[in-house]
Amino acid sequence: MRLVVCVVGRVRVCEGLWPGPKLRYTETMEFVQLGRTGLRVSRFCLGCMTYGIPDRGSHSWTLDEAASRPILKSAIERGINFFDTANTYSDGTSEEIVGRALKDFAKRDEVVLATKVFYPMSKERGAGGLSRKNILREIDASLKRLGTDYVDLYQIHRWDPETPIEETLEALNDVVKAGKARYIGASSMFAWKFAKALHTSDTRRLARFVTMQNHYNLLYREEEREMNPLCVDEGVALLPWSPLARGRLARPSSESSVRTKTDRVTKVLYEASTAADNKIIDRVSALAKERGVSQAQIALAWLLAKPGVCAPIIGASKIAHLDDALPALTLALSPAEMNKLEQLYVPHKVAGHE
Numbered sequence: 001m002r003l004v005v006c007v008v009g010r011v012r013v014c015e016g017l018w019p020g021p022k023l024r025y026t027e028t029m030e031f032v033q034l035g036r037t038g039l040r041v042s043r044f045c046l047g048c049m050t051y052g053i054p055d056r057g058s059h060s061w062t063l064d065e066a067a068s069r070p071i072l073k074s075a076i077e078r079g080i081n082f083f084d085t086a087n088t089y090s091d092g093t094s095e096e097i098v099g100r101a102l103k104d105f106a107k108r109d110e111v112v113l114a115t116k117v118f119y120p121m122s123k124e125r126g127a128g129g130l131s132r133k134n135i136l137r138e139i140d141a142s143l144k145r146l147g148t149d150y151v152d153l154y155q156i157h158r159w160d161p162e163t164p165i166e167e168t169l170e171a172l173n174d175v176v177k178a179g180k181a182r183y184i185g186a187s188s189m190f191a192w193k194f195a196k197a198l199h200t201s202d203t204r205r206l207a208r209f210v211t212m213q214n215h216y217n218l219l220y221r222e223e224e225r226e227m228n229p230l231c232v233d234e235g236v237a238l239l240p241w242s243p244l245a246r247g248r249l250a251r252p253s254s255e256s257s258v259r260t261k262t263d264r265v266t267k268v269l270y271e272a273s274t275a276a277d278n279k280i281i282d283r284v285s286a287l288a289k290e291r292g293v294s295q296a297q298i299a300l301a302w303l304l305a306k307p308g309v310c311a312p313i314i315g316a317s318k319i320a321h322l323d324d325a326l327p328a329l330t331l332a333l334s335p336a337e338m339n340k341l342e343q344l345y346v347p348h349k350v351a352g353h354e
Contacts, residue, residue: 029079030329032310034112035210035237037183039152041112043304043329045082045239046075047313051097052090062090063317065097072101074319076111078326084213084239084313086116086157087142099146108148115142116187118157130160132171139180154181155213158353159189165197166204173206185211185239188352191226198234209236213313215352216240216306218249218284218299218341219277220269222348228308237310240303241352242269244314245277249299250324252285253278269351276346283341293331296321300328302341 030043051068054060063071075083083102085094095115102111117138120128128134143149154175160168172184186194186209194212201208212231216223217240231238244250246269281295288295303312316322333341 028329029326031081033237034153034183034310036235037210037237039112039183041082041311042080043311044080044325045084045114045311045313046072046080047241047315048072048083048085048094048098049089050315050317051085052094054090056091056093057089059090061317062094065100068097069101069104071316071319071322072098073105074322075316076102076105078322080322081106081110082112082114082311084114084153086119087121087138087145088116088119088157092121092141092145095142095145096147099148103147112152113146113148114153114155114185115146115151116155116157117142118160130156130163130168130171132167135168135171135175139175143180150180150182152182153185153211154183155185155187155211157187159186159193165193165200169197169201169204169206176207183207183210185209185213187213187241188215190350190353191230194227195230198236211237211239211310213239213241215242215269216303216309217243217245218280218302218345219245220348220351221342221345222350228306232308236308238308239310240312243303243312244296244299245269247315248277249281249284250294250296252295253281276344279344280341283344287337287341291331293327294324296324297328297331298333298341300325301331301333302338304328305333305338 031040032043033039034041049059050063051072052059052062053064054062083098085098087095089095102108102113117135118128118130121138121141126133139154142151154172156168175181176184184207186197194209197209200206212227214223214227216228216238228238284295284298288298291298300312300314303309314325316325
């Protein structure tokens with residue numbers, strides 16, 4: 001059996017064989033430490049919100065299983081070993097589709113699987129949140145849907161103002177101690193809340209959040225004020241979600257998409273700042289033409305160069321989206337180019353914590 005051999009930094013992923021279909025690897029992938037942990041992850045994480053039964057949940061643009069599997073297989077072929085989903089994506093069907101695909105296309109120990117808990121999975125009273133009851137219930141439900149006995153990273157999808165952070169962290173610590181999760185992570189919140197959570201873990205000697213999955217891209221840089229510096233100082237890995245601003249940074253400002261037109265979250269995040277953001281998009285477009293690369297590669301290369309950023313969570317509804325993103329790993333922007341991309345930014349209202 002030939003396995004992928006990893007070295008520090010960039011590796012050449014050649015051919016790997018394991019039970020199931022034979023896959024040939026043709027891309028160069030970079031691997032990095034996940035914060036201060038010993039876990040190594042691919043420089044890009046594949047976000048799996050795109051994969052799920054379309055009429056289950058609030059995302060009509062998701063891909064069903066038949067359309068999702070070739071993209072998940074292609075991601076593995078290109079060296080991506082980090083996959084992020086959530087219990088509520090397409091009412092749990094994202095976890096089911098991703099779990100079956102990874103079982104068929106990879107060895108469990110060779111992938112890093114992440115999911116999340118917070119949003120309610122039913123309309124029952126008490127559903128959702130980060131109570132001990134909900135966390136212990138939802139980790140078991142997620143593991144069943146994913147078809148595995150553990151996840152590598154279990155994340156709180158949002159902050160729960162109704163549950164003491166001590167209760168949440170005690171429950172997450174028990175999940176780790178039970179072997180159902182290897183590490184825990186957090187997602188969008190105010191920095192003071194995250195600092196409180198880290199302090200609580202340290203003083204009580206509980207499992208500590210090792211990642212922060214936050215809203216961060218060229219169009220939304222409010223995280224640079226407080227959250228990003230906190231994470232750099234604490235050794236917490238940044239896993240930015242929406243690195244291409246729901247696709248807006250990947251195309252000219254004059255173009256749109258079905259997702260942009262129908263996705264409620266896109267409107268909440270970016271509609272109020274369209275005029276200012278379009279100027280940045282136009283600058284990304286101009287630089288992409290100068291460098292002879294795609295807009296997505298420019299936007300991702302900028303993000304990869306920022307302090308603390310470990311593995312941006314990229315989405316892909318087509319295999320071509322993976323082909324477009326991966327060259328950003330070798331695209332180095334000069335200080336002048338970085339500055340040019342950042343000059344037009346204006347302060348935004350905090351968005352993404354809901």
